[in-house]
Amino acid sequence: MARDSSAVRREPTQRRSRERVERMLAAASALIAENGSDALRMGEVAERAGVSIGSLYQFFPDKSGIIRALAERYAVESHACIAEALGAVDNPTDLERSFLALVDTYYALFLAEPVMRDIWSGTQADKALRTLELADSRANAHLLNSVLKRFCPEVEQKELDAATLLIWQMGEATMRLAISVDREEGDRLVAAYKRMAARELAAICQGSR
Incomplete structure (x- = not known):
């Protein structure tokens, strides 16, 4: 599948940033497994991943961006x-x-x-x-x-x-x-x-x- 620029707002370049994005996606995946994609909330993803909501929005513009990345x-x-x-x-x-x-x-x-x-x-x-x-x-x-x-x-x-x-x-x-x-x-x-x-x-x- 071709990468779509709207899926990830900012591509992680540094190792720490890549690890942070991996935590975000892992947290989103776990929450989807627990409650379904309809119930996914950006705040819950940030909390589960241990990052600020601002940090989450740096990489993903919205819930659709997370689902698209997954x-x-x-x-x-x-x-x-x-x-x-x-x-x-x-x-x-x-x-x-x-x-x-x-x-x-x-x-x-x-x-x-x-x-x-x-x-x-x-x-x-x-x-x-x-x-x-x-x-x-x-x-x-x-x-x-x-x-x-x-x-x-x-x-x-x-x-x-x-x-x-x-x-x-x-x-x-x-x-x-x-x-x-x-x-x-x-x-x-x-x-x-x-x-x-x-x-x-x-x-x-x-x-x-």
Whole structure:
């Protein structure tokens, strides 16, 4: 995900400043895990981090800036994970296996890290954050796109762009829904998405779209 200048008001350059920002983000993450992103308050973040409210505002203009910084951090980690998982793929069978394993990894991650689902919810309430999330989805879809292009170069690029973005967006929507319902139903939803994604990937590779 590209870094947005409004997420962090002033980039920390000195070690002490970087450590202070890390404390702020850790405090915000803990508070979100406890009470959700809607209840996050700048004063509570400053108090939990052991910094003044003025110091907090030096780096983050508002609550959205904090949520954006946390979302960007997760996005960078996710993009690296996706690039690693898809980077070694050299045939359609491996692609399907690697992609479906990624789905399982993300589902397990969101189940294990409640703060991530709250940060995700926080991005949906802010138009600027939704724009950044879409840009991140496009970047991740491009990784899938690049792999598919090696296997099926005859597929028209715009068609491939649409298919990979839709696969990715449907996956994200599935995760949101799956962690919002009970675990048994969530498991079924994820399994259904995996079947749908596998069929679409196979159809692209077979040129039968």
